Amino acid sequence: MNPIARNGKDFWTGLIYVSVGCAALIVSRDYGMGTAVKMGPAYFPTILGVLLMVIGIISIIRSFLKSGSPIGAVAWKGLLLIIVSTLLFGMIVRGAGVLIALPLLVIVSACASARFSWKFSLAEAAGITVFCIVVFLKGLGVPLPILGSWFGY
């Protein structure tokens, strides 16, 4: 995973912490520090940012000194499909409506499983869509269209 550090988990965690802490410091510079008596909007985030950077640096240093367990296999396919299907749902749900967005969400995400089967997923998509229309749209009144504006509704 990482040829330099002996503990990949520590190294990457540290790197994330340092970058976020650093970003917090840079961004809060515009907000006004104030004084201890009258804390400005930048006061608290600056403290947090500094602390986070310190912890990140310690973590990076530690990653060179102590070895740890490897990060392990990443479920790239799973992660990608889960995220893509969720984003897709958000993008089309108003335009196309739940009648199209929900089955797509179910089927695209179901592809992430090694045991994906069209037969089951189609049946599941149909069942869930009906359930959601009845419970969420009709029952709980979530303002989502069954068929959306793209179809002239």
Added chain:
Amino acid sequence: MELLANLGLGLSTSLTPLNLLYCLAGVFLGTLIGVLPGLGPTATIAMLLPVTFTLPPVSALIMLAGIYYGSQYGGSTTSILVNVPGEAASVVTALDGYQMARQGRAGAALTTAAVGSFFAGTVATVILALFAPPLAAVALKFGPAEFFSLMVLGLLASIVLARGSLLHAMGMVLLGLLLGLVGTDVNSGTQRFTFGIPRLADGIGFVVVAMGMFGLAEITRNLENEGDRSTAVKKVTNLLPTREEWKRIIGPILRGTAIGSAVGILPGSGSILGSFAAYAIEKKVSKNSKEFGKGAIEGVAAPESANNAGAQTSFIPMLTLGIPSNPVMALMIGAMIIQGIQPGPSVITEQPKLFWGIIVSMWIGNLFLIILNLPMIGMWVRIVSVPYQMLFPAILVFCSIGVFSLNNTEFDVYVMAVFGVLGYIFVKLDCEPAPMLLAFILGPMMEEYMRRALLLSRGDPMVFVTRPISAGLLALGALAIIAASLPAMHKKREQAFRE
């Protein structure tokens, strides 16, 4: 008797047909979703939270509490039947519960869990009713410095109790605090860390974060290895333990209840530590310690009692101090804020109906749990056997629609996806998400208390250590961190989490 009068008020609140119905619905829904493999109480509550937004505050919190212990009990069922604990607290139940199930004693294990939970829940409810009011009275005298230090203590405790490296957990807390600050600063009106996105002006919704980190990230992690999950049991018969078994579980239930109640009050712990501790102690004191891990009924009774007692007593810091002791309580606090109730020691005096109503409904909920679950066990068995490839798309649908319905905006769905990615990255890096969620909720409150404390002390930061209560709380937190980082303790801690 003031207590009786208060409990009377609670009874009259919780026994209204509507609130009884919400309590029952909460317990049922909680069990239904909690039974699904891989879904713990945090994810369950996050998913069902939007449903309660339209209810009046008392009903909403009664239902959420019902969902909480329902999902916890459902998680135990899953641990026993398929050895897939939904969350850390039921990991130990799986050790002996699943072995019992394989030996055909699933019914006895489930009944033991139910009876133990009910007894523990009853005792813990009494403890809650007895100790919450005096604690709230003390807390009413707290100034901003004390509250700030109390929150620091809570966060430090959550660091100590997180799995994995202490250093990583500390970073997660700071990250959570920072994320909590996104949005408009209440004092200056400055938009912080919004990057010009108007939708972020109100901050990031905590349900969105919770669903991303506990829902989406969990799904992805589970997809890493879709091992065969064979149900040990297709049908549960013979629910009743034998006379011999009844005798064996009395001691463990009593000890588990005591341990769970005591540990549950600690900030940062909730029910997880209690069930681990109860199991470990039971293993030491039991006459049958050789059977542990091979299907000892004591190994189910003790952690299950502790688990439920802790779940109940973890409401004490939440209701009296406004400080969550675990992610579930963090969600509860969020729900209270959404309902327009300012969590803190004044809830008990300003909202006595709410406070006592919740306490009494907890006991009623526990009663529902036992009468609902044992007869319906056949249904839960069938739900447990739903294969994961069918399950996770459904979870994803409920998360997406639920998140959308919070503010009726697809923006929240995108934010949830982002936190799903982040959550998965942190899972891979051994960074526990629970401390981050706690810190996320506490962030804005902590800043506010720090600001007020420093204002009162004219900018002198020593105020946190010169006021005795505040100093005591900070010292306690420091002690916990130092103790956890000592090499000897460090090894023990790792061992405890591996078991």
